[in-house]
Amino acid sequence: xARTLAELAxxxxxxxxxxxxxxxxxxxxTERAQPxxxxxxxxxxxxxxxxxxxxxxxxxxxxxxPLTGIPMIHKDIFCTEGVLTTCGSRMLSNxxxxxxxxxxxxLKQAGMVMLGKANMDEFAMGSSNETxxxxxxxNPWDPTRVPGGSSGGSAAAVAAxxxxxxxxxxxxxxxxxxxxxxxxxxxxxxxxxxxxxGMIAFASSxxxxxxxxxxxxxxxLTLQAMAGFDPRDSTSVDVPVPDYRATLNAPLxxxxxxxxxxxxxxxxxxxIEKLVREALAALTRMGVVVKEVSLxxxxxxxxxxxxVAPAECSSNLARFDGVRFGHRCENPKxxxxxxxxxxxxxxxxxxxxxxxxxxxxxxxxxxxxxHLKAQKVRALITDEFRxxxxxxxxxxxxxxxxxxxxxxxxxxxxxxxYLNDIYTIGANLAxxxxxxxxxxxxxxxxxxxxxxxxxxxxxxxxxAAHQYxxxxxxxxxxxxxxxxxxx
Amino acid sequence: xxxxxxSQAAQGGWETVIGLEIHAQLATQSKIFSGSPTAxxxxxxxxxxxxxxxxxxxLPVLNAEAVSMAVRFGxxxxxxxxxxxxFARKNYFYPDLPxxxxxxxxxxxxxxxxxxxxxxxxxxxxxxxxxxxxxxxDAGKSQHEGHAGVSAIDLNxxxxxxxxxxxxxxxxxxxxxxxxxxKVHTLVRYLSICDGNMQEGSFRCDANVSVRRRGAExxxxxxxxxxxxxxxxxxxxxxxxxxxxxxxxxxxGKVVQETRLYDPxxxxxxxxxxxxxxxxxxxxxxxxxxxxxxxxxxxxxxxxKLPELPDQKAARFVKQYGLPExxxxxxxxxxxxxxxxxxxxxxxxxDAKLAANWVMGDFSAALNKDGLDVxxxxxxAAQLGGLLARIVDNTVSGKLAKExxxxxxxxxxxxxxxxxxxxxxxxxxxxxxxxxxxxxxxxNPKQLADYRSGKDKLFGFFxxxxxxxxxxxxxxxxxxxxLKTKLAP
Numbered sequence: 001x002a003r004t005l006a007e008l009a010x011x012x013x014x015x016x017x018x019x020x021x022x023x024x025x026x027x028x029x030t031e032r033a034q035p036x037x038x039x040x041x042x043x044x045x046x047x048x049x050x051x052x053x054x055x056x057x058x059x060x061x062x063x064x065x066p067l068t069g070i071p072m073i074h075k076d077i078f079c080t081e082g083v084l085t086t087c088g089s090r091m092l093s094n095x096x097x098x099x100x101x102x103x104x105x106x107l108k109q110a111g112m113v114m115l116g117k118a119n120m121d122e123f124a125m126g127s128s129n130e131t132x133x134x135x136x137x138x139n140p141w142d143p144t145r146v147p148g149g150s151s152g153g154s155a156a157a158v159a160a161x162x163x164x165x166x167x168x169x170x171x172x173x174x175x176x177x178x179x180x181x182x183x184x185x186x187x188x189x190x191x192x193x194x195x196x197x198g199m200i201a202f203a204s205s206x207x208x209x210x211x212x213x214x215x216x217x218x219x220x221l222t223l224q225a226m227a228g229f230d231p232r233d234s235t236s237v238d239v240p241v242p243d244y245r246a247t248l249n250a251p252l253x254x255x256x257x258x259x260x261x262x263x264x265x266x267x268x269x270x271x272i273e274k275l276v277r278e279a280l281a282a283l284t285r286m287g288v289v290v291k292e293v294s295l296x297x298x299x300x301x302x303x304x305x306x307x308v309a310p311a312e313c314s315s316n317l318a319r320f321d322g323v324r325f326g327h328r329c330e331n332p333k334x335x336x337x338x339x340x341x342x343x344x345x346x347x348x349x350x351x352x353x354x355x356x357x358x359x360x361x362x363x364x365x366x367x368x369x370x371h372l373k374a375q376k377v378r379a380l381i382t383d384e385f386r387x388x389x390x391x392x393x394x395x396x397x398x399x400x401x402x403x404x405x406x407x408x409x410x411x412x413x414x415x416x417x418y419l420n421d422i423y424t425i426g427a428n429l430a431x432x433x434x435x436x437x438x439x440x441x442x443x444x445x446x447x448x449x450x451x452x453x454x455x456x457x458x459x460x461x462x463x464a465a466h467q468y469x470x471x472x473x474x475x476x477x478x479x480x481x482x483x484x485x486x487x
Numbered sequence: 488x489x490x491x492x493x494s495q496a497a498q499g500g501w502e503t504v505i506g507l508e509i510h511a512q513l514a515t516q517s518k519i520f521s522g523s524p525t526a527x528x529x530x531x532x533x534x535x536x537x538x539x540x541x542x543x544x545x546l547p548v549l550n551a552e553a554v555s556m557a558v559r560f561g562x563x564x565x566x567x568x569x570x571x572x573x574f575a576r577k578n579y580f581y582p583d584l585p586x587x588x589x590x591x592x593x594x595x596x597x598x599x600x601x602x603x604x605x606x607x608x609x610x611x612x613x614x615x616x617x618x619x620x621x622x623x624x625d626a627g628k629s630q631h632e633g634h635a636g637v638s639a640i641d642l643n644x645x646x647x648x649x650x651x652x653x654x655x656x657x658x659x660x661x662x663x664x665x666x667x668x669x670k671v672h673t674l675v676r677y678l679s680i681c682d683g684n685m686q687e688g689s690f691r692c693d694a695n696v697s698v699r700r701r702g703a704e705x706x707x708x709x710x711x712x713x714x715x716x717x718x719x720x721x722x723x724x725x726x727x728x729x730x731x732x733x734x735x736x737x738x739x740g741k742v743v744q745e746t747r748l749y750d751p752x753x754x755x756x757x758x759x760x761x762x763x764x765x766x767x768x769x770x771x772x773x774x775x776x777x778x779x780x781x782x783x784x785x786x787x788x789x790x791x792k793l794p795e796l797p798d799q800k801a802a803r804f805v806k807q808y809g810l811p812e813x814x815x816x817x818x819x820x821x822x823x824x825x826x827x828x829x830x831x832x833x834x835x836x837x838d839a840k841l842a843a844n845w846v847m848g849d850f851s852a853a854l855n856k857d858g859l860d861v862x863x864x865x866x867x868a869a870q871l872g873g874l875l876a877r878i879v880d881n882t883v884s885g886k887l888a889k890e891x892x893x894x895x896x897x898x899x900x901x902x903x904x905x906x907x908x909x910x911x912x913x914x915x916x917x918x919x920x921x922x923x924x925x926x927x928x929x930x931n932p933k934q935l936a937d938y939r940s941g942k943d944k945l946f947g948f949f950x951x952x953x954x955x956x957x958x959x960x961x962x963x964x965x966x967x968x969x970l971k972t973k974l975a976p
């Protein structure tokens with residue numbers, strides 16, 4: 001039984017099965033799970049089987065890479081040529097992208113087989129996947145609960161072992177929080193490490209593409225293919241991409257891990273704190289040295305984020321005006337009517353809330369008090385992280401203050417919903433790489449532990465997570481009603 | 488408003504204050520943030536890629552050539568060049584603005600304070616301050632007519648690089664504003680950063696206009712005039728607006744701060760939107776683009792490659808050719824005209840002023856008449872130089888040279904050929920001219936008697952008769968000398 005992407009790749013290389021067989025299996029699991037989980041918005045069976053056949057030729061011809069023939073799912077925020085790309089919104093419910101995102105191109109070139117597009121919070125705005133125009137995703141561990149968000153479909157799909165990899169994006173925790181709530185590994189690289197071209201923008205200075213996988217090793221394998229400078233994204237960074245897999249087995253002895261005091265405050269479920277401290281203990285048994293560090297401005301990260309992200313989103317989402325693509329209202333009577341009705345009908349409540357917040361904080365007379373001040377706090381938080389990394393190699397914290405909550409429990413209270421990202425937002429504001437990995441269960445529900453690294457410290461993060469996963473098997477646990485592996 | 492009216496306004500104690508915002512399209516091959524071509528006149532929407540169309544997920548990538556061009560402009564006006572400038576988003580909704588925001592520069596423009604020396608019609612030089620110049624993308628074009636009740640959008644122009652040059656409110660009349668605008672026009676073409684084509688909208692401006700009581704320190708309330716795409720319209724629109732404001736103020740009213748659109752067909756401005764209706768553009772730094780950071784080496788390299796600029800060239804013309812400042816300014820208004828002049832002057836090195844007169848006079852008039860640019864001239868500099876050489880060596884008189892010029896312009900022939908074929912060569916043979924004079928004197932005894940009795944004016948009569956008899960070919964100096972001798976009592 002192949003439990004991870006790496007094991008699946010080994011099976012393909014050893015001809016235990018073909019890519020077409022794997023794809024058929026994966027499609028069958030996906031179709032079966034869809035009514036229970038609603039994890040996907042589109043299933044691209046025909047495309048997948050064609051890609052799998054090509055992958056088999058590459059495998060037969062000895063031109064295969066480690067990802068060739070592996071089924072995967074793209075978050076529906078990535079533009080995929082010729083395939084519906086909705087971003088979870090009615091606004092784009094008719095949008096067939098004319099081009100591929102750079103991430104999509106790279107994984108295509110690596111020979112991966114796209115099964116479909118994952119459900120998500122509308123325009124990646126949400127922490128529960130309940131803002132999707134296509135309905136909420138259910139958590140495979142308990143279908144009455146949310147999978148987290150915004151990459152809820154991606155996390156649920158990997159948790160239910162529909163595919164070993166789903167791409168995801170993280171603006172304030174949208175990879176890590178659903179990974180924690182679904183018991184899978186979620187990896188957000190450094191801002192600029194992976195191209196944003198073709199990834200529909202929410203908050204450009206915070207958005208980062210990453211992956212949701214079973215293991216850190218799988219994340220390393222896929223990051224290898226996704227990372228790198230893209231001349232079409234000015235904010236992607238031109239630094240060499242190291243061999244992430246090569247350092248996975250480096251010993252952790254002497255590695256210094258910092259515990260952020262501010263991350264263990266009120267609001268954290270006690271069982272989660274206990275499991276996170278157990279994970280830390282497991283790491284110390286491998287020779288990791290623990291230090292307590294303080295990031296005094298970190299409690300300001302949520303309010304800072306909820307100025308910066310809505311400001312950028314209010315501008316980024318202006319292009320959805322009913323003129324060139326996307327939803328257009330019926331029989332507009334004039335230009336203003338076309339704009340207001342198309343946008344009123346096309347966007348959901350949470351998106352509207354953020355557009356309005358963002359418009360407000362950028363308005364004449366408020367810019368200095370909100371946007372400018374938020375930028376200053378952001379710089380402060382970034383500096384505090386930077387000085388923390390003078391003393392430690394990585395930081396460790398819970399990923400989410402709670403386990404998966406019930407569907408509908410927080411939808412009436414946006415502020416409570418926003419606090420789901422309290423531990424994850426700091427890494428976005430500072431542009432740092434971070435991951436969440438399973439570290440046990442609170443009752444029946446998975447709990448995640450977060451590791452944060454310095455800029456371009458991906459290799460170190462993956463190394464620590466891989467070593468932890470060598471010593472534990474939390475990441476290999478699967479929900480009872482879903483498959484235990486991929487083939 | 489006519490100049491007479493303008494001066495009446497001034498006498499009425501009002502002073503006009505004008506600042507211009509000039510938009511010059513940069514002559515890059517591709518757009519400022521995408522790879523689409525910038526060529527004018529293509530089929531609608533054939534030069535707009537996904538970036539220009541503002542598709543979901545696409546990102547802007549800055550065109551380095553546009554940055555170089557903006558810096559060259561800054562260097563040419565002695566402005567400070569920002570070592571770090573930042574692109575910002577100007578947010579507003581309009582169908583020809585695909586992203587819902589225009590990428591511009593706001594707090595940190597690439598070019599800071601500079602100035603231009605502008606020669607006025609009376610020959611005086613005025614210094615006009617430039618507040619800043621920044622890079623931005625152009626919007627597309629909306630067409631509201633000719634599409635059966637709907638509007639059409641052409642996004643070919645969307646994303647074309649612009650430099651917006653913002654002046655200080657330093658100009659005091661429409662004529663000054665036009666002179667400044669012409670100077671900027673000259674400069675951007677010298678720098679080869681803009682083709683200056685106003686019909687195609689490559690060079691256009693908005694004018695901020697206000698009036699105040701002469702001597703007042705505080706500026707009056709201003710109106711911003713849009714859609715000024717010719718020098719003539721700038722002058723007319725400003726004059727019209729000044730009169731409108733004076734009329735309001737003199738009848739006890741108040742000028743409202745607003746944006747007004749100039750309608751060249753009706754020669755009037757009308758309100759587009761008031762200050763209250765103005766957009767709140769919600770500028771903020773564009774997170775998709777990094778700050779533009781320039782180092783000294785980059786700036787120095789551009790500085791060292793600047794061409795000879797209009798003022799430098801004009802100064803050289805004064806020194807090298809001994810031309811009056813006014814001629815030098817006129818001849819250097821375009822690099823092509825200046826080059827043409829220098830080539831003509833090379834044919835008559837001792838008579839550079841003669842060359843200037845002909846280039847500014849008959850030659851420019853002929854170009855104007857046929858609506859041609861100097862680069863499309865029917866006559867080469869060598870041809871014109873050839874004609875002038877014949878004036879200098881007395882082969883043809885200045886007067887007949889004009890006739891030669893006409894023929895050359897019409898059929899492209901050489902001066903010598905025309906002079907030969909038409910028999911326009913000057914008569915410099917004293918015997919031949921003397922014979923003609925003798926005949927005229929003999930035929931006009933009364934006039935001779937009158938002249939000799941003191942009617943000096945009749946000298947002209949004899950010159951005219953002699954010219955008539957020689958078909959205008961008599962060498963004028965020689966004719967004068969001989970006539971004086973022969974008419975003497």
